[in-house]
Amino acid sequence: MKKRTCSAPVPETRFFSKTNEFFEVYLARQVLASIHTIRSYRAGLSVFFDYVTTVKGFTPKNFLFSDCTFNLVLGFLQTMKETLHYAPGTVNSRLAALRSYLEYVADDNIEVMSVYIAVLKVPTVNVPKEIRPIVKPESLRLLLDAPENTKIGNRDRFVMTLLYDSGIRVGELQSITLGDITARSGNWMILINGKGRKQRTIVLSDKASRHMDAYMKAWHSGNNDPSRPLLYTVIHNNISPMSTRNIERILKKYGDMMRSEHIDIPETVYPHMLRRTRATNLYQQGVPIEQVSALLGHSMIETTRSYYASPSLEQMRAAIQKGIGPEPDDCKQEWIGSVDEIKKKLGLK
Known part of the structure; x- marks a missing residue:
């Protein structure tokens, strides 16, 4: 009989094996990210953790980097929009945290690079551009x-x-x-x-x-x-x-x-x-x-x-004027005459 081998995931392949290092070493000490950025990224990965364990049924120990597929992340976005009712900007922020984490891990583990590239292809949510007020x-x-x-x-x-x-x-x-x-x-x-x-x-x-x-x-x-x-x-x-x-x-x-x-x-x-x-x-x-x-x-x-x-109205007007070239001297002559004559002038006959 063949000896049975342990099928438990190798620690380095577990998706959440690098999160502490990502927050405490990379963001805090190497990138010198602000506490607001770290808090935002932590919230993003925490919501993703809840999704894969609660919605998808994985255990933290058995969820691997290879399980983080394009379709899984697409479902994650859908859950944030339709179930959690997150605003578009919040959805994109959570996706950015996930991408940043994968990029960090992939930099030291080439096997994760394909996962990172797949998640990069997940489309962000369109955020309506809001005209923010200023004081006149x-x-x-x-x-x-x-x-x-x-x-x-x-x-x-x-x-x-x-x-x-x-x-x-x-x-x-x-x-x-x-x-x-x-x-x-x-x-x-x-x-x-x-x-x-x-x-x-x-x-x-x-x-x-x-x-x-x-x-x-x-x-x-x-x-x-x-x-x-x-x-x-x-x-x-x-x-x-x-x-x-x-x-x-x-x-x-x-x-x-x-x-x-x-x-x-x-x-x-x-x-x-x-x-x-x-x-x-x-x-x-x-x-x-x-x-x-x-x-x-x-x-x-x-x-x-x-x-x-x-831009101000004056700036927009100036930009439009820059795109208007001088009118040719014989421009108006091309549109004078019968239909057949105009076609001939335009090279259509």
Whole structure:
């Protein structure tokens, strides 16, 4: 008799054998992905885990990379759409997490490459492009002029001015410390710690720099501790960075206050809207898309082009005019005469 061999899967072929390494080593230490990216990818693979174990009936131990077929992943997308009722963007985000994980494993295991390629062929869900609101110039002026000329009012004006002028994310604003800012030739420079721990330096405009001067004098006079948050709140004598909720509350307060005077102010004004407004204004004023992308801290220009760069009517009109060539002198003559004559002129007879 032949000796029976163990048919248990080799550990390396088990689909979920590399997930901890993917999160804790690759994303966290090698790619330096943000906690938001790691959280999103973890959620994506967790939903996929639930699908293969609950819907498809696999055990975590017996689900192999070879079981992750095109049709299985297609069914995964269908379940997210029809059973879990996920929005199209969420479905695509979960698929992106799965693809990223397979790409990571395939880089070290050639046998997984065919699985990765098959999953790449799974079509993403069409996401309707939403026209995201921006603050119009007159509304922006009213918004920035709304705070009273008090210590708190000037701080609120500085917060809104800084968000707009720099185009930074609210999380980036919260992380700025006194050690990140320097004044040179009358303008302030800020070291921004962006997504994925990528750093960039921005220079404030003359107007924003004057607001920074006043803010520093009122809120940081005589304090040079480099670890002190630029924007802070004091609770029980403890200084901590201003929370996202407080920053959002500032914008909402003045948006609600001025909306009665200017109906063009969006229903809700929030930090990212000022970032989008700044990017759109720069692009429409003729600033190259590459420079706008650098200001925003995007690693891919296509992100800037897709979500922030909306052309103005003047830009669209100019683009159309560029595509219209000069009309030939004898153009109109081709259409004069009988049908037979016109056909002859056009080489049709």
